[in-house]
Amino acid sequence: MEKKVYEQLNETLYKEVLPNGLRVFVLPKKDFHKTYGLFSTNYGSIDNEFGYGNELTRVPDGIAHFLEHKMFEKEDGDVFQLFGKQGASANAFTSFTKTSYLFSATDNIKENLQTLIDFVQDPYFTEETVEKEKGIIGQEIQMYDDDPNWRQFFGILKNMYPKHPLHIDIAGTIESIAEITAENLYHCYHTFYHPSNMTLFVVGNVEPEDLIEFVSQNQAQKEFAEIQTIHRHFPEESIEDIVPFSRMEMPVNRTKVVLGIKGAQDNLPTDAYELLRFRTALNLLFQLLLGNTSENYLRLYNEGVIDDTFGFEFSLDRSFHFADFSGDSQTPDVFAKAIEEILLDFAQDPEVKEENLTLLKKKMLGKYFQSLNSLEFIANQFTQDLFGELTLFDVPEIIQSIEIQDVLQAGERFIQQEAFSRFYLEPLKEK
Known part of the structure; x- marks a missing residue:
């Protein structure tokens, strides 16, 4: 044992x-x-x-x-x-x-x-x-x-x-x-x-x-x-297979917008430790750019481009990884364009700096330690978060190891313009 x-x-x-x-x-x-x-x-x-x-x-x-x-x-x-x-x-x-x-x-x-x-x-x-x-x-x-x-x-x-x-x-x-x-x-x-x-x-x-x-x-x-x-066996897919835009109608009050970025599997690190660092670095990058304490978030919120429905998530599992940024909007094109521009310009964004990263890492660690008070969280998360020999309990060390260059490298590896896609769920049109 x-x-x-x-x-x-x-x-x-x-x-x-x-x-x-x-x-x-x-x-x-x-x-x-x-x-x-x-x-x-x-x-x-x-x-x-x-x-x-x-x-x-x-x-x-x-x-x-x-x-x-x-x-x-x-x-x-x-x-x-x-x-x-x-x-x-x-x-x-x-x-x-x-x-x-x-x-x-x-x-x-x-x-x-x-x-x-x-x-x-x-x-x-x-x-x-x-x-x-x-x-x-x-x-x-x-x-x-x-x-x-x-x-x-x-x-x-x-x-x-x-x-x-x-x-x-x-x-x-x-x-x-x-x-x-x-x-x-x-x-x-x-x-x-x-x-x-x-x-x-x-x-x-x-x-x-x-x-x-x-x-x-x-x-x-x-x-x-x-x-x-x-x-x-999974079908082979390339970046060219991505559908850049689609829409559908449902009985909703406002258009629900989602902007997705598909990750290329051959761009992923192969080492389990580096894979977990990559996932953590990207989560930190998205928080720096669009977290609810970022200047970008506050600006878009004050301009009415986004509201409390805005959120994002990065998912990485076997055979796929992607990010999605979503929210309700009266102006879906403005919403999608604004988020896309921020993401594509991540390397020049004034938010992406060591000082902000240090604060975010502390916040992420605080949330992590708090979650360990829940046995339900530990049980549900543990088997979802097995990266080779690494487990849920290696996360603090990973978070602490991330530096600003890791965040920028993760962004360069993942954010590609041709990998973007938009989907609009629009209110039913009157007949």
């Missing part, structure tokens, strides 16, 4: 890789009553074409999310009820690249942990239950289709990634989920839910050695297939 002490954080992380490949992490927090357990597989909505070697299978869009739903239903009842009887609450979520199952409880930790592991490692699907689920998930898809913010987000993704499955709703479409069969689900399950593709993370008032031994014994009693390397 590995033990890593993060002295600055006063945290100790325990790690064990079991013979079946499962990575187990335990973070003891003696002063907390609640414990979170999170069991994740490195499998999300974009993984729709995969296989071993050269034999690839294409599955219907939305199947990872569909599979997450179906995992809770067993032949002898619903897993949620079992967690409830044991005093725990349970949940699950699917992202573009991960599927996670979790519980939180104040007692019966081992019982709940065993329930979590056992139900995720014991799939049960029938054609009848699959058909029943299609109606439930179909309603969920329609609900998201009526959400302007959701449509805005996937609108810009479709512009930036017209071929890559990233632009497809995580839940799929009504048409794609209609094609899902129990056989499809078992095939995806046996490919991606192998322990070697999974991570178990437990945080709370627990004894690490005892807990890891408990998990080890649980896994030793089960049989798994041989570990194989999963090959994922």
